[in-house]
Amino acid sequence: MDFLLSEEQLQVEDMVRNLARKEFAPKAALVDEESRYPAENMSRLAELGLLGMLYPVGYGGSEAGPIAYSVALREVAGACASTGVGMAVTNMVGEAIFRFGTEEQRRAYLPLLSGGKGAGAFALTEPGAGSDAGGLATFAREDGDTFVIDGSKVFITNGGNACVSIVMAVTQKSPRRISAFLVPPGTPGYSVGKREHKMGLKGSDTVSLSFDGCRVPKSSMLGKPGEGLKIALAALDGGRIGIASQAIGIARAAVSAAVEYAKDRRQFGRPISEFQAIQWMLADAATELDAAQLLAYRAASLKEKGVPFAKEASMAKVFATEAGNRACHKAVQVLGGYGYIREYPVERHLRDIKVTTIYEGTSEVQRLVISRSLLR
Numbered sequence: 001m002d003f004l005l006s007e008e009q010l011q012v013e014d015m016v017r018n019l020a021r022k023e024f025a026p027k028a029a030l031v032d033e034e035s036r037y038p039a040e041n042m043s044r045l046a047e048l049g050l051l052g053m054l055y056p057v058g059y060g061g062s063e064a065g066p067i068a069y070s071v072a073l074r075e076v077a078g079a080c081a082s083t084g085v086g087m088a089v090t091n092m093v094g095e096a097i098f099r100f101g102t103e104e105q106r107r108a109y110l111p112l113l114s115g116g117k118g119a120g121a122f123a124l125t126e127p128g129a130g131s132d133a134g135g136l137a138t139f140a141r142e143d144g145d146t147f148v149i150d151g152s153k154v155f156i157t158n159g160g161n162a163c164v165s166i167v168m169a170v171t172q173k174s175p176r177r178i179s180a181f182l183v184p185p186g187t188p189g190y191s192v193g194k195r196e197h198k199m200g201l202k203g204s205d206t207v208s209l210s211f212d213g214c215r216v217p218k219s220s221m222l223g224k225p226g227e228g229l230k231i232a233l234a235a236l237d238g239g240r241i242g243i244a245s246q247a248i249g250i251a252r253a254a255v256s257a258a259v260e261y262a263k264d265r266r267q268f269g270r271p272i273s274e275f276q277a278i279q280w281m282l283a284d285a286a287t288e289l290d291a292a293q294l295l296a297y298r299a300a301s302l303k304e305k306g307v308p309f310a311k312e313a314s315m316a317k318v319f320a321t322e323a324g325n326r327a328c329h330k331a332v333q334v335l336g337g338y339g340y341i342r343e344y345p346v347e348r349h350l351r352d353i354k355v356t357t358i359y360e361g362t363s364e365v366q367r368l369v370i371s372r373s374l375l376r
């Protein structure tokens with residue numbers, strides 16, 4: 001058993017850490033304050049091959065693999081969480097198109113995604129179907145050589161900046177079939193709705209999408225008829241390693257800010273880092289984040305080896321996101337009142353990390369996935 005990253009993975013870690021700390025971190029507070037989509041960060045990620053890390057060079061990707069991807073995403077999210085989620089969904093969409101798409105679909109979209117010509121969006125959630133992903137109401141009716149999609153999606157990350165959205169829709173009511181479609185912007189009947197005002201990840205573009213008689217060619221179906229839910233769940237399995245990595249990155253940034261603060265801040269005539277209460281908060285947070293990192297590496301390494309990893313990805317996600325939330329709470333506590341104001345980054349880290357226990361399957365849904373595999 002080897003707990004060390006390979007030479008190439010260390011190079012990715014070093015390169016992305018430098019980029020993220022020098023270019024993304026200094027602007028992260030402003031991106032948050034202005035709720036501004038960090039387009040320039042996405043362009044930089046594209047230049048460095050970080051938006052197509054999970055498919056081959058022949059399609060514009062960098063095929064760095066799940067472990068390197070997890071490391072890169074962790075570093076980006078630690079510097080600017082809004083950029084991290086844009087990167088995560090774009091990589092996830094590209095991987096799904098590579099895995100399930102036709103040659104024509106791969107050639108059409110993968111170079112655009114990795115080249116930063118637009119982000120990728122993954123449109124599953126609807127007003128009436130969140131955790132119950134199978135309960136979609138969006139319907140795609142077959143009509144000659146086309147499908148006509150009607151319905152709406154909510155909370156879609158990158159929706160307003162996407163060059164393609166993977167849209168899940170019911171294509172047959174009985175027996176029920178859900179299929180996936182690749183829908184580019186500008187398709188008649190497809191429109192982007194309001195941008196959500198969120199607690200955190202404020203730079204990330206989270207929108208609703210409407211499909212009103214949206215006609216797409218049959219060739220836009222991703223995978224076979226009825227494979228939509230399978231494709232969505234497969235994408236989410238990999239995505240969950242990404243969310244675990246994102247949470248670890250955000251929480252590490254919070255703990256590292258708390259460590260620096262504790263060494264500097266003096267009360268009762270000494271640095272607060274000399275109080276055991278502060279030391280224990282930092283020690284507990286660091287230990288939990290290391291455990292989370294090992295779970296994320298295990299899931300990524302199983303994925304890299306091509307063996308089943310769904311249960312391990314859920315374990316990594318539920319543990320890393322909950323431990324990450326606890327760590328961010330502790331970081332705010334270490335800073336006292338200063339942890340609660342915008343001048344210090346831990347306030348933003350706490351707001352940014354909250355959603356990691358919610359999206360791509362809530363903590364409760366992860367526990368369902370894990371317990372199902374135990375009780376099978």
Ligand SMILES: Cc1cc2nc3c(=O)[nH]c(=O)nc-3n(C[C@H](O)[C@H](O)[C@H](O)COP(=O)(O)OP(=O)(O)OC[C@H]3O[C@@H](n4cnc5c(N)ncnc54)[C@H](O)[C@@H]3O)c2cc1C
Nearest residue numbers: 122123124125130131155156157206358359360361362364
């Ligand atoms: C910032 C942000 C970005 C997002 N990005 C995307 C995106 O890009 N694409 C996309 O498709 N979706 C996206 N989502 C949606 C997200 O995945 C859903 O919000 C999430 O899956 C939960 O669905 P819901 O909000 O409808 O909550 P609900 O499903 O209504 O859940 C409410 C509560 O009930 C619990 N619950 C539900 N069912 C069960 C059960 N069987 N057992 C126990 N507890 C249960 C949940 O865990 C939760 O605590 C995003 C959401 C946010 C906030």
